[in-house]
Amino acid sequence: MPQQEVEQSLAGYESLVPEDQYLSCGVHIGTQQKNADMEEYIYRVRNDGLFVLDVKKTDERLRAAAKMIARYPAEKVLFVSARQYGQKPIRVLAKQTGAIAIAGRFMPGTLTNPNTSQFMEPELIVLTDPAGDAQAMREALNIGIPIIALADTNNETRNVDVIIPTNNKGRRSLALVYWILAREVLKAQGKLASDSDFTLTVDDFEAQL
Numbered sequence: 001m002p003q004q005e006v007e008q009s010l011a012g013y014e015s016l017v018p019e020d021q022y023l024s025c026g027v028h029i030g031t032q033q034k035n036a037d038m039e040e041y042i043y044r045v046r047n048d049g050l051f052v053l054d055v056k057k058t059d060e061r062l063r064a065a066a067k068m069i070a071r072y073p074a075e076k077v078l079f080v081s082a083r084q085y086g087q088k089p090i091r092v093l094a095k096q097t098g099a100i101a102i103a104g105r106f107m108p109g110t111l112t113n114p115n116t117s118q119f120m121e122p123e124l125i126v127l128t129d130p131a132g133d134a135q136a137m138r139e140a141l142n143i144g145i146p147i148i149a150l151a152d153t154n155n156e157t158r159n160v161d162v163i164i165p166t167n168n169k170g171r172r173s174l175a176l177v178y179w180i181l182a183r184e185v186l187k188a189q190g191k192l193a194s195d196s197d198f199t200l201t202v203d204d205f206e207a208q209l
Contacts (some may be wrong), residue, residue, distance in 0.1 A: 025175070028053045038153050058177075069099075077123070079099075087207065148161065
């Protein structure tokens with residue numbers, strides 16, 4: 001997406017971060033596959049066949065998701081990421097907000113079998129990828145808790161309550177999205193008075209190569 005297209009998309013809209021930061025981190029870069037569930041979040045298709053996400057909708061959904069997360073007790077919010085590049089970001093976010101993070105393999109029965117050692121009872125779950133975190137999604141549906149998910153152009157989202165349209169595969173993209181989410185949750189919880197009070201950087205959330 002050329003710079004002017006991002007600016008056109010966000011014209012007259014005050015985004016959570018500068019528009020060029022979404023662009024430089026590749027938040028808008030989708031895949032070459034499009035799922036009908038994600039149609040409304042797609043801005044255009046590039047000449048190389050890559051679908052491009054609408055960063056204004058990403059920004060709007062990040063705001064909505066942060067407010068929703070902040071309404072729950074922090075220790076009852078579970079972040080999940082089987083994806084390697086999402087594991088450090090959710091750990092850092094969980095540490096900052098008091099939430100729980102399961103980074104790596106999600107053990108079957110974590111939400112549904114009280115006899116397992118890792119059993120927990122969250123009230124809200126946030127998935128990095130509805131496909132990669134399918135086991136967590138199935139269990140969340142089984143127990144009937146709300147689901148927030150980062151979703152790329154190829155994701156199925158019919159069971160997701162709040163969709164955050166974004167590149168959920170990129171290292172820098174995931175770092176930025178979870179950095180924004182951490183800051184906005186802390187603000188909504190009343191733990192930060194302003195953006196400048198959040199001292200961590202996107203680099204602090206970025207997975208190492």
